[in-house]
Amino acid sequence: MKPNKQDAVGDNSLNSVSNQYVLKKISTIMVLSYFFLSVVFYFLAGEQLHLRESRGNLNMPVANSGSIELVAGSRVEQIFVNEIQRLESISVAWGTYNRANTGTVFVDLFDLSGNIQLMHQELFAADITEGFVSTITSEKPIEGLYGVPLLLRITADSNTGSALSPLMNTTAPGDGFQLHLNEQPVSGMLCFSVQGEDYIWTGLHYWKFVVLGAIIILVYFLMVSFKLKRGKRCLPLVTIYHLQKYSFLIKQLVARDFKTKYKRSVLGVLWSFLNPLLTMTIQYLVFSNLFRFDIPNYPVYLISGIIMFNFFTESCGLTLASIVGNASLIKKVYVPKYIYPLTRVLSSLINLLISLIPLLAVVLFSGLRPTKAYFLLPFELICLFVFCLGIGMILASSMVFFRDTQFLWGILSMIWMYMTPLFYPESILPQGMRFVLKTNPMHFFVKFTRIIIIDGVSPEPIMYVQCALFALASLLIGSWIFKKTQDKFVLYL
Structure with a gap:
């Protein structure tokens, strides 16, 4: 379905000379925010930014x-x-x-x-x-x-x-x-x-990397400015324009998805509290007694993994049907189609934020105390959100052409869950299976959360890079597939 004339005009207006002012404003805000967050991160990360447990540590052999x-x-x-x-x-x-x-x-x-x-x-x-x-x-x-x-x-x-x-x-x-x-x-x-x-080499040269990052941001905005002067479209500005224009619709779709989930439910939003707690309780009773894993603060270890993985499965499960489920709206009104999976992930994000309350309760009940490292959690949540959006866009596109995707995803998500150390320790995997952890993005997101919550410190800098790369790769691949297939959606709905 082609965009209407008003939308086309709106997109073209983004290429006008007047948008140079908007671009300068955005670039200034981005650079200032970048430096502010870099300074905040430096103090929140503490010595974990500069030092890590040595890879040359010698473990004690078993005495015989x-x-x-x-x-x-x-x-x-x-x-x-x-x-x-x-x-x-x-x-x-x-x-x-x-x-x-x-x-x-x-x-x-x-x-x-x-x-x-x-x-x-x-x-x-x-x-x-x-x-x-x-x-x-x-x-x-x-x-x-x-x-x-x-x-x-x-x-x-x-x-x-x-x-x-x-x-x-x-x-x-x-x-x-x-x-x-x-x-x-x-x-x-x-x-x-x-x-x-x-x-840690990156920590020793932290401020050099900060300056390099600022230069990259400035060079990128200069390239965007050059494109605008030549009359070419700028995808980031078009995206910002669409998000502003359809902000009311986005809010309505998110509210609809959130309300639909608890429609005719007696407890309603309370299920966002009870679900992770009940799941944690059952798995704790089963696995802590049956297998007797020697994991410190096992209840926190368990519920933190459950909450993060539940967000992943729920958000991807909702985006799976985001295009098919809005077929009537897509056929009648032009709206950028990526808004539909975006709103599904946003509605799941609300549930995730609510689920952090029982997580905090379990943390305090276990005798742990929040530290300044807890303020680093938003980075992990943003990366997980972007990762889920990318996977969701792939699933939403696939679902339009291949309806069996929903059944395959149910099996795949279950396998993915067992491949992620949610209720068992990483050490239980034999050496030949360790590659599963290195190639599992959810392992890094869950581990990132546990280090902050249980250890009360910042993860190593490499973990920030790993989480960001998984999120960015997922979004780029998902966006590319979604963009290549979206024009054919209407033919299969």
Whole structure:
């Protein structure tokens, strides 16, 4: 269906010289908002913008043997190459031979390149039980040791029959690991772990990226201005014009969809509160007792995933029929067709915002407290909204030509749900299945939310990029498919 004359005039007016003023106004607002949000984000993100848990952290191997009885004169030495930029702590696991021991144990960490003592700890053998893990923590993170060989030395002054034994694993370690017991090399490695942080490159150069982003925005608006001077249409301005012109219709469609959902319902909007709570309660009773996942703050972990994924399935399910369901209106009145899926996602967004209230209640009930990182949630919600809009436009287009799409989507969304760690931990997946998480956009959106709500900190900068790229890719692909097929909709409605 062709746009009427008034709409055509409206679109053409966007290409007039007068729109240069509008473009300058929009570009000024965009740049100022961009810098303001960049400053706000810098303070809200905190040290997570600059530091992350080191990828060179050494996890403690499972013990399958004791090393030696650590009597006076005995020595256990573990050599390893450090791959952490800011070394913070080292932990060691102990065996006691299931007896009460005496004496003092000395744990030292040395820099082999300069023979410098980095850490020292003294432990009383009487205070250590079977399987106990002791940790040495540096007062300040130790830097400048990346790629440097380190020596963990353990000695004691205990007597035979009342001495401890550092636990070990007899499996041959990788390169750079050498274990010596009483100065004799042995196969295996000590049961120890090393923890620290690495610098985030993007965080170190944050303000350079901010300036680069501002330059890109300005260059884009200069290109748009050049297009307008040449009399060409500018899609962003046309979109803004349409959203302003049909704002009343958008509000009416969103209100209609929201009211229709709870029409003749006794509880009405209360279902937006009860649905995630009841779902969380049932899944909590089933999975926490049946599988006994060791997940801290499991109720919050569960309900946060449920709410985010429910928004995804609901919004995409509604947009699925957004064109077919408005066939009578599409045949009679010209309205940009992307408005129909847009209003469906907007109505679902209202339900999502209402569902955040019971989420906050569960957070407070679990003993967690909101932090400044909670103000970063709008970024994730916007990205999820855009992602759902893109997927919804693909589904809406497909539904017009292939009505079985609704049934296929029901199966696909169920498979997608089980592929997303909603009620189970990420660690439960075998190594060969980890690619599922790396290619699952909903995993990143859910994980982003959980880091903010449960950990109370900002995710790493890479997660912002990942969420934004998934959202942008979905919108671009969905818009392209929708635009290519929309002219044929009327023939199949």
